[in-house]
Amino acid sequence: MPSDPTVDSLRTAILGTETFLHHRVRAVIAGLGDRPSTGLTYPTEASMAPDLLRATIAALGGSAVAIANDPRLHGIVCEWAAVFAPHLLPVLTGHLDLSIGAVTALGNSSAYQRELLTELDTGAAVGVLLLTELGGTNGADQQTIATWDSTRGGFWLDSPDPASWKFMPNIADTTTPKIGVITARVIVDGRDEGVLPLLTRVRTQQGLQPGLSVLALPDKGWAPMDHALILFDQLFVPADGLLGGTWAQIGADGFESTVPVRARFHRAIATLGQGRLDLAGAAAAGARAGLAVTVNYALQRRPGGRTLMADRGMVRRDLVSALAATYATSVLGRRVQDIAATAPTGDPVVGVWSMLVKPLLAYTAHEVLLTCRQRSGAQGSLRTNWIQDWIGNTEGTITAEGESQLLWKQAGQLTFRDFAALALPRTPRILPWYVRMLGDREKGIAAGWRRDDIAVAGITIDRDTAAIELAAATSERLAATALWQASTTAEDDIARGLLESATAVYALERILCRGTWFAANGRMPPRVAQRVHRDLHHHREHLGAHLGELAAGFDIALDVFDAPMAAPDYLRWWQEWAGWPSTPTITSASDEAKP
CATH class of the missing domain: 1.10.540 (Butyryl-Coa Dehydrogenase, subunit A; domain 1)
Structure with a gap:
């Protein structure tokens, strides 16, 4: 074909x-x-x-x-x-x-680290980060203690109180070897040397390492993992377990570091940035999958044998909004991954990008997948149609490697002075008016922050909530810009028009959602409000006529799912699942259970 x-x-x-x-x-x-x-x-x-x-x-x-x-x-x-x-x-x-x-x-390429890395390389052991404590993530204020023992040549890890117990790392499965990167406060000769990561086996085929107590936590409602509550009581980690790069080491003269104590934790966990970008991309991919099966279903289901589900206004409107948002965030995620792939190792800007992108992509995916679940009715509630599992993994992404609102708070606090530096390469010099409006909101909030006027951000409680508003505004501006830029390079005319309309729908819906901010700040007179409504209606209609092509652009092979909503004929799928004929002859009562 x-x-x-x-x-x-x-x-x-x-x-x-x-x-x-x-x-x-x-x-x-x-x-x-x-x-x-x-x-x-x-x-x-x-x-x-x-x-x-x-x-x-x-x-x-x-x-x-x-x-x-x-x-x-x-x-x-x-x-x-x-x-x-x-x-x-x-x-x-x-x-x-x-x-x-x-x-x-x-790492320092020691024999000890190479041995553990070999086990991770094949998957013989599964790698886990043990960072979060029961009292909170705590950053540079973590309470787990790693005390240096010069005689033994290593560190003793201890949990001094319940707040210091590690919370949620997935090491409860008794059958799987696990290697942990454990963040702990390093104490050398009585001096606090800050929070640094240490590498060690935590579970082998023979069981837990001495000095560890582990309890399996209660089940989550989604994304099953062997989460655990962990207590350290003299867990020994050899000196080569310290992960401090070239800037934090145990040498002949004891502990040496070129980085200030409070900054060591943040320098060490810079690797979280790439993990956050990967999770963000995964969330967007889950949203694409959810839309692919929902659009497929909507284009064949005729409730009562009459109007196609996809032709009903309430369904088409929601699918159009979800498709536009998913295109915008997916393109932004890919562009930021490209930036990270070519950035110097440890580039702090990558960390800022990840703190902006992960919340936007995860929150958007969650909203999109809930739309898919709800518009598909009872079908969407069944795990066999996959949507529930995509929602569950997105819930995990929102929390994993930095709760998303906290990431936006940090990003807003870091970028308010120089948010213009966060521009996508090759951004067109001239952008559509609705994308520029998103930029105006971002600039207005940042300007207010600089003069200590957080009220400009909207109905905020404090500087933290104002920072979240700024980061959200920056993220939305970047997503709209990324999608518009993709439209300018599309080789096919029809695709170019669809990408332009998707940009318009995404940006105009953000403006509509933030309408009181624009009105309060003199940027939404009646003529502008009328233009928002008029243009939004036009571009929604355009996208609504091309649901199939937009979903096909996700390049998802629906047959892999073996699910009714992903099937060419969902009624036939259920018929084959049941094993019943099209026109059954009822001879006796039947009560069968299917896997």
Whole structure:
């Protein structure tokens, strides 16, 4: 079948030019055979991840280190895992970014570290970050203690009180070896040397390491993982377990560091930036998957045999809004991944990008997937249609590696003086009026912050909530700009028009949502409000006539799902699942249970 140039151009906007790599990874992840489960216990579902991880590593060349060292590859792996492997995704960034990435960036290439890295490389052991404490993430104020023992040549890890217990790391599974990157306050000769990461085995085939107490936490409502509550009581970590790069080391004269004490934690966890970008991309990919199956279903279902579901105004309007938002955030995620892939190692700007992008993409994906769930009615409530699992993994993304509102707060506080530096490469000199309006809001909030007027941000409680408003405004401006830029480079005329309309719908809906801000700040007189309504209606109508092409632009193979909403004929899918004839002859009562 010849390719459709419109769909090809839309796919390029979403996936970039690395189509071969995407298709290679897609085939690997789809071939794992993972899918939402029915009737399994929570621990059983959580235990699937290690085997899926090892199979993925083997199919992609056999080296997790090689995958982790290729930022585009591991980002793409996370995206397709979000689509086709709901049990794999929750462990990916912990293994690739937070464990292997930390050792690669901060390690000293000692025999000890090489030995542990070899186990991580094949997936023989699963990598886990042990950062969050029961009392909170705490940053540079963490309470877990690592006391240096010069005689033994290592550190003793202890939990001095309940607030210091590590909370949520996935090491409760008794059958899977785990290697941990543990953040702790380093004490050397009685001096507080700040919070730094240490590398150690936490669980082997023989069981927990001495000095560890672990309790499996109660089940989450989504994304099964073997989360644990962890107490340290004299867990020994050799000196080579310290992950301090070239700037924090134990030398002949004791502990040496070129970085101020309070800054050491933030320098050490810079590797979180790439993990956040991978999670953001995964969230956007889950939203694309949800829309692909929902649009497929909406284009065939005729309630009562009459009007197509996709032709009903309330459904079409919501799908158009969701498609526009998903295009905007997906393109932004890809562009920022490209920036990160070419940035110098440890570039702090990448960290800022990740703090902006992860909340926007995760929150948008969550809203989109809830729309898919709700508009598809009872079908969307069943795990066999995958939407519930995509929602669950997105819930995990919102919380993982930095709760998303906190990330926006930090980003807003970092960028209010120089937000103009966060511009996408090759941004067109002239942007549409509605994209410029988003930029005006961002500039207005930043200007108010600089003169200590947080009220300009809107109905804010304090500087933290004002910072969140600024970061959200910056993120939305960047997403609209990214999508408009993609429209200017589209080779197909129809695709270009669709991308332009998607930009308009995304930006105008953000303006509509922030309407009181624009009105209060003199930027929404009646004529502008009328133009917002008029243009939004026009571009929604345009996109609504092309739902199928827009969903096809996500390049998702629906047959892999083996789900009624993804099937060419959802009624036939259910008929084959039931094993009943089209016109049954009722002979006796039947009460069967299907898996």
